Amino acid sequence: xxxxxxxxxxxxxxxxxxxxxxxxxxxxxxxxxxxxxxxxxxxxxxxxxxxxxxxxxxxxxxxxxxxxxxxxxxxxxxxxxxxxxxxxxxxxxxxxxxxxxxxxxxxxxxxxx
Amino acid sequence: xxxxxxxxxxxxxxxxxxxxxxxxxxxxxxxxxxxxxxxxxxxxxxxxxxxxxxxxxxxxxxxxxxxxxxxxxxxxxxxxxxxxxxxxxxxxxxxxxxxxxxxxxxxxxxxx
Numbered sequence: 001x002x003x004x005x006x007x008x009x010x011x012x013x014x015x016x017x018x019x020x021x022x023x024x025x026x027x028x029x030x031x032x033x034x035x036x037x038x039x040x041x042x043x044x045x046x047x048x049x050x051x052x053x054x055x056x057x058x059x060x061x062x063x064x065x066x067x068x069x070x071x072x073x074x075x076x077x078x079x080x081x082x083x084x085x086x087x088x089x090x091x092x093x094x095x096x097x098x099x100x101x102x103x104x105x106x107x108x109x110x111x112x113x
Numbered sequence: 114x115x116x117x118x119x120x121x122x123x124x125x126x127x128x129x130x131x132x133x134x135x136x137x138x139x140x141x142x143x144x145x146x147x148x149x150x151x152x153x154x155x156x157x158x159x160x161x162x163x164x165x166x167x168x169x170x171x172x173x174x175x176x177x178x179x180x181x182x183x184x185x186x187x188x189x190x191x192x193x194x195x196x197x198x199x200x201x202x203x204x205x206x207x208x209x210x211x212x213x214x215x216x217x218x219x220x221x222x223x224x225x
Contacts, residue, residue, distance in 0.1 A: 004155070042117070042204050042216025043156070088155065099144060100169065101214070103155035 002027040006104035021107045024071045029091035032072045037086040079111045117217035125223045134190045134220045138207030145188050151201040195224045
């Protein structure tokens with residue numbers, strides 16, 4: 001069974017601060033996705049990383065996939081109150097079952113004004 | 114439609130009752146997924162449909178859970194003889210083939 005450990009579980013910061021969220025596993029994934037979920041809504045895909053060592057930037061968000069494709073990080077620069085939400089990472093297993101995502105438990109981020 | 118829709122948005126039921134949760138995927142999406150999200154837990158995969166077939170139902174927790182999809186579109190997740198541990202948010206997602214999954218807002222199920 002593949003597991004994804006996210007840390008920290010909770011994060012409360014002031015607007016303008018930087019933060020990093022981690023997603024770790026002992027298993028290899030063919031790709032890894034990051035989602036943001038707001039209360040009462042389903043998760044919304046932010047990015048998919050597929051190549052070991054890959055770095056993707058989405059405005060103030062920087063996503064990195066580990067060289068061994070077992071871990072990933074999400075870094076937010078100059079956080080804003082609109083970044084508040086539950087951040088989930090999800091990995092697709094190697095082989096053909098790339099629909100069967102394994103999700104971490106999430107990092108609940110609160111950005112205070 | 115514009116996105117994945119689910120109904121009802123909230124469902125409160127008594128232990129032992131059956132419930133049906135509905136998912137309307139994005140038009141044209143061939144793949145459909147059901148997940149369960151419990152407090153403090155990540156999303157737990159339940160079942161995957163490709164068209165009307167369910168090639169992977171390995172995540173269904175027990176034989177009280179079943180799902181069907183008709184016309185390659187709407188899907189229904191049925192939970193029989195509900196238990197308190199079934200309380201959770203049930204999320205549906207759809208995609209083209211096995212590509213990016215688009216999630217609905219979920220149905221919050223509370224079993225008293």
